[in-house]
Amino acid sequence: MQAVSPTVSLPQDPAVDATIDADRLDASLAVVGALVDECRVELAPEGLRVRAVDPASVAAVSLDLPADAFEAYSAAGETVGVDAARFAEVVGLADPGDSVRLVLDAERRRLHVLVGELAYTLGLIDPEAIRAPLDPAEMEYDCPASLTIEGRDVSRLVDAADMVSNHVRLGTEPEPAAFYVEASGDTDDVALSFAGDDLAALSPADAESLFSLDYLRELARPIPADASVAVELGTEQPVTLSFEVGGAGEATFLLSPRRTVA
Amino acid sequence: MQAVSPTVSLPQDPAVDATIDADRLDASLAVVGALVDECRVELAPEGLRVRAVDPASVAAVSLDLPADAFEAYSAAGETVGVDAARFAEVVGLADPGDSVRLVLDAERRRLHVLVGELAYTLGLIDPEAIRAPLDPAEMEYDCPASLTIEGRDVSRLVDAADMVSNHVRLGTEPEPAAFYVEASGDTDDVALSFAGDDLAALSPADAESLFSLDYLRELARPIPADASVAVELGTEQPVTLSFEVGGAGEATFLLSPRRTVA
Amino acid sequence: MQAVSPTVSLPQDPAVDATIDADRLDASLAVVGALVDECRVELAPEGLRVRAVDPASVAAVSLDLPADAFEAYSAAGETVGVDAARFAEVVGLADPGDSVRLVLDAERRRLHVLVGELAYTLGLIDPEAIRAPLDPAEMEYDCPASLTIEGRDVSRLVDAADMVSNHVRLGTEPEPAAFYVEASGDTDDVALSFAGDDLAALSPADAESLFSLDYLRELARPIPADASVAVELGTEQPVTLSFEVGGAGEATFLLSPRRTVA
Structure with missing residues (x-):
């Protein structure tokens, strides 16, 4: 991990600060991206969790990356809305073996994605604006x-x-x-x-x-x-x-x- | 070779039953596919034989795969019409080292192409509807x-x-x-x-x-x-x-x- | 180097006769081709030299291949106009490890590009018809x-x-x-x-x-x-x-x- 550029201001004491192998995150995001463009990502203390349904309600995806899949993981329990394709594209800039650090600036609604000397600031989407996952009760x-x-x-x-x-x-x-x-x-x-x-x-x-x-x-x-x-x-x-x-x-x-x- | 699915009914005592290395068949079909979409395939006792001419009669192809190019070969002497591109695409589903088994259902005009657990049933074309190859007498x-x-x-x-x-x-x-x-x-x-x-x-x-x-x-x-x-x-x-x-x-x-x- | 075909007549005592590793020339032409389609190539006694500016005058490129970058090099000091993309395409026909020989027929305005048994005759462009490079005085x-x-x-x-x-x-x-x-x-x-x-x-x-x-x-x-x-x-x-x-x-x-x- 490089020292972060002075041109990026990370929040102090961020709600989420997590580091993970880039290939692992890339493979996980590809699963979500197969079905939806935008999704809600839950960053719970136990790990990262995505539940999403495609626009036509024909297919659904669930993804769980437990906290111990990360090299470092600290999250209080935030839900953010992200452009899954864009997020995957940023992670794809990493070289094999690189780590990716995710730092949430909840106040300014931004997710900092840090890979080596690169700091990408991903604008977040209001999670309420994203189609709700299927109610499990309907999925029996x-x-x-x-x-x-x-x-x-x-x-x-x-x-x-x-x-x-x-x-x-x-x-x-x-x-x-x-x-x-x-x-x-x-x-x-x-x-x-x-x-x-x-x-x-x-x-x-x-x-x-x-x-x-x-x-x-x-x-x-x-x-x-x-x-x-x-x-x-x-x-x-x-x-x-x-x-x-x-x-x-x-x-x-x-x-x-x-x-x-x- | 997998046991064939109960969902495919192979003819008893078929007119043609031949097994060949998938790569060998693939390379052979590519030669024919360079020139024509549909062709007549002769399945003679001596082996598989294709003679074809392109729609503009500018170029011709001949292909001979002798019986001993096959792992097993039994044919009474049928001529069938096939979509060469489609046939090649099916054979292309095989993994390197796989064998392909061809079983002709002459009565129902179908060629069964069997690769591992896959059974593809190729609808045949009336060979009379396919342009006749050049008469060798004209090719002097x-x-x-x-x-x-x-x-x-x-x-x-x-x-x-x-x-x-x-x-x-x-x-x-x-x-x-x-x-x-x-x-x-x-x-x-x-x-x-x-x-x-x-x-x-x-x-x-x-x-x-x-x-x-x-x-x-x-x-x-x-x-x-x-x-x-x-x-x-x-x-x-x-x-x-x-x-x-x-x-x-x-x-x-x-x-x-x-x-x-x- | 193959004996050259009797179908190509090379000039006697050409103004330029140079032989170079194909990959080296290919990499050099790619640099010029990134910016311009046509360019002036100077073949001075010290080596090959290109100065070019893009049509919008936003970017410029300079390339110097000194005489000792060539396996053999003889040039009196000619400037020719070439289609850089086409030149690169011809050199790209070479196999790795091949050498390329360049023979200038100044009188007939042709550059012979010889690779193995291949002789490509590249028609030259009037260098005066090619946009002049930036005056270095303007580039301070x-x-x-x-x-x-x-x-x-x-x-x-x-x-x-x-x-x-x-x-x-x-x-x-x-x-x-x-x-x-x-x-x-x-x-x-x-x-x-x-x-x-x-x-x-x-x-x-x-x-x-x-x-x-x-x-x-x-x-x-x-x-x-x-x-x-x-x-x-x-x-x-x-x-x-x-x-x-x-x-x-x-x-x-x-x-x-x-x-x-x-």
Whole structure:
């Protein structure tokens, strides 16, 4: 960490002062940026927390970076509104191995992002102006099937299904136990089938739902190729994809099903 | 090879059932895709065979993948029509080292392309609806000169000539023995000259023809940089470029000359 | 070096005949190409020399490649006009480790660029038709501050400032001694501060000027990441950036300040 420039005045005794590995923060922000432009970031004593829903209310993301994922972390419990894409772009200026220090100037509504000799002052957005996350009470669903798949296979199933259609059917069946993926186009069809041996875990049920590939493509992008992705599925229910980011954070995507055409 | 999903029903006793290294098939399809979108693929007992001509009848391609280029090969002698670009895209979903299995459902006019846990069902095109390849009787030509050049030099001569013109003159001369390339622009000219020592083989003659760079650029693209390309040239005659693909297939491009402006 | 094709007729006893490592020439031409399309190249007995100014007279470049930067160099003192982008493109056809031979046909106004078996004949431009470089007498300025920074930090400061604004403030201050960079946007600000320890050299003064990022971005592009860049700064004065290119040439950019808005 460089001494900070005299041209930047940091607040004394700031509400938040946290330092984290740049790559870890970058990977975490990419998860949020897959879904929303602006988001509320909670900086609680236990760590950083984001809950966000996309403008069409089709998908939601939750991200938790616990305090011990940081090299140093001090936060009283502030909620700020940030431009997630811009925040990620600033963190992306760091070299591999660099640390990023975040200092909140609550009074002047600014987040100082300090990387080496660089001090970026990010203007904050009124959190009240940002769409509220889904009420968890509205997000109840019944997903009897679960499985664990590698991140690279999530990308692969999206790429394959994308060749023939705009939506994809995800399902499990108990006998023989398998996780399957199907997409149908005008002339061509795609099917993938993962047996129990192909997966780190598989707890199947009679479960099948249809999803938008436009969404699933965006959600797959920030999932690391070597991540273990825990998937929960039901019938005409949302799918959830949970995985670790940056070796320390926990991320979950939830994607609502499309209505199946009879 | 994964067990195939119950969601895909393969024909019993299929007319074609062949397994091949994905990279080998990919390199072969790229040769055909350089020239045409749709093509007829013959699946004869001796191997896979493609003959195709571009819509303007300026260039032709032939590709032979013998049965022993496959890990397993069984074919009775079917001819199918395929979308070459789409077929290549499916094969491109394979990881390096993967095998691709091709199973023809002749009755339902579908080719099943199986890669790991993925089953892609490719709708076939009526081969009668695809432009017939050139009749070999019409393709007689007189090419007294021959030479062997590296694939990377084919790319290089195209790149250089492309900087000044839309067409390029290819020729050989016996004394001193050389293969030469010339292109002329409004202000700039390009010339390349390869003596016998620069080439794996050179059997020169008084031979010179003019070719379209738009075509030659497309044909050069799938030629591997380290391939030995056998070239045959005449005077106002087509040029042929023959090379090995994927370590087992034989490909030949034929490109008609442009009429030389007097 | 290949024997040259009989299809290219080189002048006997040419005014210029010079051979140089292709990468070295490529890096040098990139410096000129950052600012101008066409330029005058002086081929003096001491070496190759370019002085050029951009069409808006906001920035200037000087490039010196001394005779001993060449593998062979013979020049009587010609000035030619060349299309810098095209010249760079031809040199870019060379493989790493190749040499490029330049042979001037003064009478026919052509520069032969010979790379391996390739002979490219570059049509020359009348040097009188190319905008004259700035008269050095008009380029007097007062830059009391100087410092040395790595090429990668020049790119980094441009990237960071570019996120918030179209212009950037560069300055030094004596107490505490620092080189600083500032850019202000509607919501966000960027500041970088380099103390003496962060720089290879720092001789500060009260100096600050404002520059266009559109220009600075172009100038930063050809500066090698590991180059030591000598910077001179004043107050409402041009900035100069001097660095070595291709391990042998000396390049300097000069960029005029923007008028500071009061």
